[in-house]
Amino acid sequence: MSNYNQLFDLLLHGSDEQLKVNLPFVYPSDILDILNDDQYSEEDIVSILVRLPNDMIGQLLDEEEQEDKYELLQRVQKNRHSAILEEMSSDELVDMIETIDDQSIVDDLLESLSEENKTEVSQLMSYAPESAGGIMASEFINLYDNKKVKQVLEYLQEIKDDVESHYALYVTDRQNTLKGVVSLSDIATSDFEVSIADIMNPNVISVHYSMDQEDVAKLFDKYNLPVIPVVNDHNQIIGIVTFDDIIEVITQEATADIHQMAGIDADERADSTVKETVQSRLPWLVINLFTAILSSSIVAYFSGTIAQVVALAALMPIVTGMGGNVGSQTYTFTIRSLAIGTIDDGNAMFVFNREMKAALINAAVISSLAFVLGAVIGQDLQIGMIVGASMLLSILFAAALGYLIPSILNRMKIDPAIASSVLVTTMTDSFGFLVFLGLATVFMRYLI
Known part of the structure; x- marks a missing residue:
């Protein structure tokens, strides 16, 4: 059902029978679009939520953005909260609970859960948020290898509504030690009397609960898996990470990197308040202000040179601007390549050499053009030569920094996206001013 108006009419005005028949074929994300659409009144939204069954509202909460889950739950009658959770x-x-600041509310939510779910949730909350344990679900299917296919099919029918994913079934021993994996397609296409041990794959790709979520995402990409089991120190399966969790991780990490490269807090959103936006951006603006002082002090040091050859003032931004552009290109490529694992110890030197060779070619072309431009604007071949030489050195320096700074930060276990842009920009600007004005000072007698 793609027409939102029709879906809205069904949810609000359809008969109970119509709702029962059609609801299984409606995507929860489409219902969320209606619930979050400002054109519909709050009264209508509440009426729709009253009509929806608990399992559907549970799916809506699963699909909703992490920061908005609890807000959605609050729009539902409180006496239904326990069943919905x-x-x-x-x-x-766990994602929803971690967004709630009021501990008393968290305690009430946990208290409303069954003992089994409360234990599971408490355990999940003990893992680092950005680790495999922090993003895994504890609902998974495990089997013993002595089971027959027919027994497994009957078991799946019994638990069909109680698990996170049916893509893979994990074979364990009585202590829950991971022994193998069998796909649902293998189950469906095998004879009823075949033993699970005969069709399982013992080569299971698994992750430790402490593995960083970015590394987990790389494994999903490498092996094209829909789900990966999470194990503890004894190789006992304790949960699974599914592809939809990883899509969220990839989106969050990419957004965080882009924000941090621009000096914006990783958690800033389109619906952030003015206060949150200012708190996110102001610290980096203050840092940029103080780093700009270094560049301005270099310019001030050479103020006498600029006073004698006024054309230098017009040409300075060209040199520093081009260096900044090259640095930006290089560190953007390097940061992203480090994030997705395409730069590692095995090819780091090769990539660096390639970057420098490319920078040398680019610098040769750009500095030649800069020589002509400088000679025309400065009406002096010597000025053109100074601009060209400065441009050549500035581009090479910027390319080297754009690669080395993110790489060094990455080796120090610091997110390269956080500080690379500030460091590279400051250092390339300062170097550009220093080389350009320094050369102009050295060759001053040829310019006046």
């Missing part, structure tokens, strides 16, 4: 995936429930 039981319908949520454990990982999504």
Whole structure:
């Protein structure tokens, strides 16, 4: 059902029978679009939520953005909260709880859960938020290898509504030690009397609960898996990470990197308040202000040179601007390549050499053009030569910094996106001013 108006009419005005028949074929994300659409009144939204069954609202909460989950739950009658929370995936429930600042509310939510779910949620909350344990769900299917295919099919029918993913079934021993994996397609296409041990794959790709979520995402990309099991120190399966969790991780990490490269807090959103936006951006603007003092002090030091050859003032921004552009290109490429793992110890030197060779070619072309431009604007071949030489050195320096600074920060276990742009910009600007004005000072007698 793609027409939102029709879906809205069904949800609000359709008969109970119509709702029962059609709801299984409606995507929760489409219902969320209606619930979050300002054109519909709050009264209508509340009426729709009253009509929706608990399992559907649980799916809506699973699909909703992390920061908005609890707000959605609050729009539902409080006497339904306990039943709805039981319908949520454990990982999504933890995500919602972690956004709530009031500990008394958290305690009330946990108290409303069954003992089994409360234990699972408490355990998930103990893992680092950006680790495999922090994003995993505790609902998964495990089997013993002595089971027959027919027994497994009957078991799947019994638990069809209680698990996060049916893509893979994990074979364990009585201590929950991971032994193998079998796909649902293998189950469906095998004879009923075949043993699970005969069709399972013992080569299971798994991750430790402490693995960083970015590294987990790389494994998904490398092996094209829909789900990966999470194990503890004893190789016992404790949860699974599904592809939809990884899509969220990739989106969040990419957004965070882009924000941090621009000096914006990783968590800033389109619906952030003015106060939150200012708090996110002002610290980096203050840092940029103080780093700009270094560049301005270099210019001030050579003020006498500029006073004698006024054309230098017009040409300075060209040299520093081009260096900044090259640095930006290089560190953007390097940061992203480090993030997705395409630059590693095995090819780091090769990539650096390639970057420098490319920078040398670019610098040769750009500095030649800069020589002509400088000679025309300064009406002096010597000025053109100074501009060209400065441009050549500035581009090479910027390319080297754009690669080395993110690489060094990455080796220091510091997110390269956080500080690379500030460091590279400051250092390339300062170097550009220093080389350009320094050369102009050295060759001053040829310019006047």
